[in-house]
Amino acid sequence: MKKRKWPEAWHEVSPGCVVFAPANAREYHTGSWKAQRPIWDDSKCIQCGVCYIFCPEGCITQNEDKTFRADLDYCKGCGICAHECWPGAITMIEEG
Amino acid sequence: MAKRVGMEVAIAAAEAVGMCNIDMAAVYPITPQSHIAEHLSEIVADGRIDAEFVTVESEHSAISCVTGASATGARVYTATSSQGLMLMHEILPIVSAMRLPVVMGIANRAVSGPLNILNDHSDIMPQRDNGWIVIFSENGQEAVDLTIQSFKIAEHPDVMLPCCVNIDGFQLTHMVEPIEFPDQKQVNKFLPPRKPYATLHPDKPASMGTFAMSDIFHEVMKAKDEALKDSKKTILKVWAEWEKMFGRRYRPVETYLADDADVLLLTMGSMGETAEIAINELREKGVAAGLVKIRLWRPFPFDELKQAVKKAGILVVTDRAVSFGGPGGPVAGEVKAALYDEKKRPLIYNQIIGLGGRDMAVSDFVKMVEDAVKAGAKGITKDYEFYGVRG
Known part of the structure; x- marks a missing residue:
């Protein structure tokens, strides 16, 4: 049986919603809230890292090939990276 | 000891x-x-x-x-x-x-x-x-x-x-x-x-x-x-x-002389003792009156309440608070909701009493019951009354 991350039915809820597994917040993918996602045009990116600095979720990282990407499990689609990216390398597109 | x-x-x-x-x-x-x-x-x-x-x-x-x-x-x-x-x-x-x-x-x-x-x-x-x-x-x-x-x-x-x-x-x-x-x-x-x-x-x-x-x-x-x-x-x-x-018994709904009563008073809290004396006086006058006291307010004791009032014709529910602009006192509102599906249910009078420490004497409880018995169904002209209010 596939292990579930949290209860499905009301009677599976632990009393008081007490969570005994430490540091499990990472299992909650807040990226599911987003309505838009950032797309990088690597030809315009000058690798300044402004997107990495401004991301309020801390979910943007630089890859080995120097390009930047957001971890979509945690990106809420706020668009701050696209707003701050002065070379205009980031575009927000609708989740579909 | x-x-x-x-x-x-x-x-x-x-x-x-x-x-x-x-x-x-x-x-x-x-x-x-x-x-x-x-x-x-x-x-x-x-x-x-x-x-x-x-x-x-x-x-x-x-x-x-x-x-x-x-x-x-x-x-x-x-x-x-x-x-x-x-x-x-x-x-x-x-x-x-x-x-x-x-x-x-x-x-x-x-x-x-x-x-x-x-x-x-x-x-x-x-x-x-x-x-x-x-x-x-x-x-x-x-x-x-x-x-x-x-x-x-x-x-x-x-x-x-x-x-x-x-x-x-x-x-x-x-x-x-x-x-x-x-x-x-x-x-x-x-x-x-x-x-x-x-x-x-x-x-x-x-x-x-x-x-x-x-x-x-x-x-x-x-x-x-x-x-x-x-x-x-x-x-x-x-x-x-x-x-x-x-040796002391506690129940979700307490009753006093309620088993054979035609008319019941309902109280919560300290006024139950005053109401008991009123029931004694009413019994001496020949009124088949009894008392129901809700002890457990949450979880609400639906079964015990239904059992306690099932034989009575009239139920006078007293409330010590107002639900302003609502259907009556909070107790009466819940009692009425609890009895809605019952085939036989008593007429319900709702009296809001004793607000802000206003005294309630034995005679007040006697009067409430006597007035309800006298008027019967015709006496219920409002969803609730402020008992003894001036003016």
């Missing part, structure tokens, strides 16, 4: 807490609860019990403080009245959601405004939907017994919910009554140390007061509702155990 003493009820309630092996209390004094706060702090300061008494700066802090302490696994107590309870309101549903067995005494007092320190139930009624077990005491003995029982009920592994004991301000808190204190050894046997479901200890990490969005919140609320409804089984068991050990 149990001992019988004459004692002010607020002092007695604090003495009862002192018998419960509490670890800490945080109580902010407010009239008419102050003597509970003062006396409990004395019990701690005199070293009679090994507990902390935290002198908080407000009722919001008092309830927050005992909530945090309860989360660590401590047995805790707080008490308040009126505006203090209103200030606690923000925290009350969190305590029940976290399933923490906080026990609270409420010395019932009218809420402002206008400012009034005397007794009615307008403080507890707005707190109805917080997920707490809500119990009413009728006299000092019950205030003592229910306080001790509340720890056992609240902490039971099948319950794990906060519990409040309502003690009418002044009418009870400031009366000197004969009270039988149970033997400490017997109380220790009845109420062993708390075994918490979870504690805040680094050896066994736990997150409490967690976050729940729309994907799970609905299920969490259903679980909380089921927990509160289910607590009645344990409440009944604890009351049965209390009766066996200490």
Whole structure:
């Protein structure tokens, strides 16, 4: 049986919603809230890292090939990276 | 051996807490609860019990403080009245959601405004939907017994919910009554140390007061509702155990001469005793009157109430609070809702009585019943009346 991350039915809820597994917040993918996602045009990116600095979720990282990407499990689609990216390398597109 | 003493009820309630092996209390004094706060702090300061008494700066802090302490696994107590309870309101549903067995005494007092320190139930009624077990005491003995029982009920592994004991301000808190204190050894046997479901200890990490969005919140609320409804089984068991050990019986709905009554009065809290005398007088006059007293307000005792009123033709429900612009007093509203599906149900009069300490004499209860019997169905011209209001 596939292990579930949290209860499905009301009677599976632990009393008081007490969570005994430490540091499990990472299992909650807040990226599911987003309505838009950032797309990088690597030809315009000058690798300044402004997107990495401004991301309020801390979910943007630089890859080995120097390009930047957001971890979509945690990106809420706020668009701050696209707003701050002065070379205009980031575009927000609708989740579909 | 149990001992019988004459004692002010607020002092007695604090003495009862002192018998419960509490670890800490945080109580902010407010009239008419102050003597509970003062006396409990004395019990701690005199070293009679090994507990902390935290002198908080407000009722919001008092309830927050005992909530945090309860989360660590401590047995805790707080008490308040009126505006203090209103200030606690923000925290009350969190305590029940976290399933923490906080026990609270409420010395019932009218809420402002206008400012009034005397007794009615307008403080507890707005707190109805917080997920707490809500119990009413009728006299000092019950205030003592229910306080001790509340720890056992609240902490039971099948319950794990906060519990409040309502003690009418002044009418009870400031009366000197004969009270039988149970033997400490017997109380220790009845109420062993708390075994918490979870504690805040680094050896066994736990997150409490967690976050729940729309994907799970609905299920969490259903679980909380089921927990509160289910607590009645344990409440009944604890009351049965209390009766066996200490000889005094507690039921969710108490009745007095109700079995063969054509007309019933319904009260909650201290006015039940005055109403009993009124029932005696009515019986002497040949009126087949009886009394129904709701002790357990949450979880609401639907079955017991239906059973208690099923033979009566008229039910006079008294309320000590107003639901302004609503269908009547909060008690009558719930009683009517509980009886809606019954094939045979009594005519219901709703009298709002005794607001802000307005005295209710035996003769007032006699008059309410006699007027209802005289008028029958034709007498119910309004959903509710303010009994004895001038003008």
